[in-house]
Amino acid sequence: MEPILQVKNISKSFPGVEALTNISIDFYPGEVHALVGENGAGKSTLIKIISGVYIPTRGQVILNGKEMNFKNPRQALDEGISVIHQELSIANDLTVAENIFLGAEPVQKNGLLDRKTMNRDAQEVLDFMKLELKATDLARELSAAQQQMVEIAKVITKKSKIVVMDEPTSSLSEHEINALFKQIKILKEKNVAIIYITHRLKELFEICERVTVLRDGCHIKTRMVKDVTEGEIVASMVGREIGNFYNRKRHTQGKEMLRVEGLTRKKAFKDISFKAFAGEILGISGLVGAGRTEVMEAVFGETKFDEGKILIEGKEVKITSPREAIAHNIGLVTEDRRKTGLMLDAMIKENIVLPSLTKHRKKGGFLDKNWEKKVSTEYMDKLKIKAPDIYTILNTLSGGNQQKVILAKWLIAESKILILDEPTRGIDVNAKSEFYSLMNDFVKKGGCIIMVSSELPEIIGVSDRVLVMREGRISGELSREEATEQSIIQLASVHS
Amino acid sequence: MNSKIKRWVSKNVVVIVLIILCIVFGLSNDTFLSGRNLINLTSQMSINALLAAGLTFVIILGGIDISVGSVAALAGIASAMAGLLFPDMSIATSIVILIVSGVVVGGISGAINGLMITKFRVVPMITTLAMMSIARGLSYILTGGQPVYGLHNNFAWLGAGRLIKTESMPNGIIPVITIFTFIVVFLMHTLLSKTVFGRHVYAVGSNRQVAHLSGIHVNKVVFISHVLCGITAGLGGICVASKLQNGQPAACEGYEMFAIAATVLGGTSLVGGSGSVGRAIFGCAIIAVINNGMNLMQISSYWQKVVIVAIILAAVILDMSQKKNSK
Helix, strand or coil: CCCCEEEEEEEEEECCEEEEEEEEEEECCCCEEEEECCCCCCHHHHHHHHCCCCCCCEEEEEECCEEECCCCHHHHHHCCEEEECCCCCCCCCCEHHHHHCCCCCCECCCCCECHHHHHHHHHHHHHHCCCCCCCCCEHHHCCHHHHHHHHHHHHHHCCCCEEEEECCCCCCCHHHHHHHHHHHHHHHHCCCEEEEECCCHHHHHHHCCEEEEEECCEEEEEEEHHHCCHHHHHHHHCCCCCCHHHCCCCCCCCCEEEEEEEEEECCCEEEEEEEEECCEEEEEEECCCCCHHHHHHHHCCCCCCCEEEEEECCEEECCCCHHHHHHCCEEEECCCHHHHHCCCCCEHHHHHCHHHCCCCCCHHHECCHHHHHHHHHHHHHHCCCCCCCCCCEHHHCCHHHHHHHHHHHHHHCCCCEEEEECCCCCCCHHHHHHHHHHHHHHHHCCCEEEEECCCHHHHHHHCCEEEEEECCEEEEEEECCCCCHHHHHHHHCCCC | CHHHHHHHHHHCHHHHHHHHHHHHHHHHCCCCCCHHHHHHHHHHHHHHHHHHHHHHHHHHCCCCCCCHHHHHHHHHHHHHHHHHCCCCCCHHHHHHHHHHHHHHHHHHHHHHHHHHHHHCCCCHHHHHHHHHHHHHHHHHHHHCCCCECCCCHHHHHHHHCEECCCCCCCCCCEEHHHHHHHHHHHHHHHHHHHEHHHHHHHHHHHCHHHHHHCCCCHHHHHHHHHHHHHHHHHHHHHHHHHHHCCECCCCCCCHHHHHHHHHHHCCCCCCCCCCCHHHHHHHHHHHHHHHHHHHHCCCCHHHHHHHHHHHHHHHHHHHHHHHHHHC
């Protein structure tokens, strides 16, 4: 059998990082080819290259033996490569038919929209897929699973030869997953090549023919699914040496700082209970979408929760806004520092003192500019923030230094409990290492850190204790001795 | 060093433009740089300066208030109607009537704007567009479309009076309105640049989410800023009423455009996060100088409007291109 799509020696580098290194994979028609790997392994970079979003630094994309040079997603689409993203691209206010034909609407001779043909053809596809949907239904009224079916109907009408599915089952129930698999089988019969990204290893054995494992941007192996076991795949997904990089220190657990009991928010997380102590780093692991960030946002008062309670130093507290959380000495370092962490057009000084201004105001609500200057300079020094002076605009700093500014901000606000959400995302190795020692310093002085991270080595290297979340629940707790990549993946992966 | 000069120039470009304009008009017209004309200028720009002072807060937040002109008119009407209740008022009484009318009418209008925006999530443009029509409509309804006449001469002291009378200038040198405006602008400038509240305004405009996560009561900041904007608009309106010694329902028509222009010329970014009351006043000065210069050069007032709008667009394009470069 001839491969329909080949990537050959593909590399992709971004400023400072090599996201993919020399990847070569063949994809065959009528097969489901799974791509697996941890977050950051390079899966999404690879599909972005295949679908024309990124242009590879080196290497070729070969379709039916012909080399392609996609400059944009449109060109890839015209060649029959479709992507169904995790975040569905359905226009809510259009009908099913209008969504299916979006961008390829049939027109009458007079140039007006041919709604009749559109509705008829759309209904034909829906019936062929044996869906109980009407072409004239509004997309808004469909469930997530039904919307996904509309995406597949789109792919069928476009007669795509290659379909990329990015975690298509992440928001579906078991029943809906079975319906999805039926549609995938129909696509297979039509000789479509499917590239299937998933974190649920069990699905490999149900629906996939071939599997490719990526790790750190490298191609680890490609096998027929019938020739491998789940354990073997997990083993090739992990397996990295963890050196001294994390400045791992043994901390002494102090008193209880934060206790969360039965925290529940509908459709986000359920029955979350845990304790965090002074003098420890509590790591929270799990797949993207497991509800980790949502729980932390609820603890910080950023979003509401339906049930449960929060206790700080043993006393129940009501936290309904970040202001109250800060008053209880909690600080939050969000996962997206550019969007929710920093005022990028403002100075270091202005960012660093923002949560503490009210506490340090002078009579009449005036700013204490001397204090501002003093404390900013002091912390720039302490945390070794590399910038000309405290008046430097944040935009001009590196990611690592920006992250230090956020940390300084919460240290100045006298936080005792720090919630760090993906604290080292997108910063280079040295900055990471420095950041870990700053975390250690904070904990040594009796601080309490709760760190959400998708990087397993980081979780294992830094945490004194690890909680694993799966689908909105805590699926297990591991001591630092028990926490290995294997044991965490086991708890984090969805087996059913 | 070079970059320092660059930064200073880009920050104070409004001052430099103002000086250049003054030189150009001064060379082309003898009367322009005369002391009398310059003092007139400060009184002419006063109303706009008052409107722009509060508007700066709202624009730094990334919002807009296009109701300032109408709110000013309504406050003017209110002050004139209140003034009629005191047929023989003293100067002190007139000042109390005027300021209370301005603060109350402006404050309430601003509070309604603020409430709509924070509580009901109506976008500022639509909220203040509605307020613009409501305030203007009320001005006509209250007066039956007729100006409110018959006010005591003392009513005009704030808007038209002058201090320091000399033999050559028996009417006085310094306009009271200039002093009044200076005080209000100074207070607003201090509030924005020296207080915690002012810093919170910048923070919310710079990144609302970051401000919220830093414990700032975002809605409170937005609400208060709109109230302040309403109050300064109201104070602008009572100055107009005092100056004319009557209440005109059609007063201050289109003033929102000049106030926005002044704010933007003063370097306040329409996307929020940066700006200054002080520099907005220089923006007012530029507009006043251009108008005054064009008057002296006998250019028609229709053309003046076109020129002002062209200048606003140029200022916004400049602001946007700077934003792009920095990213």
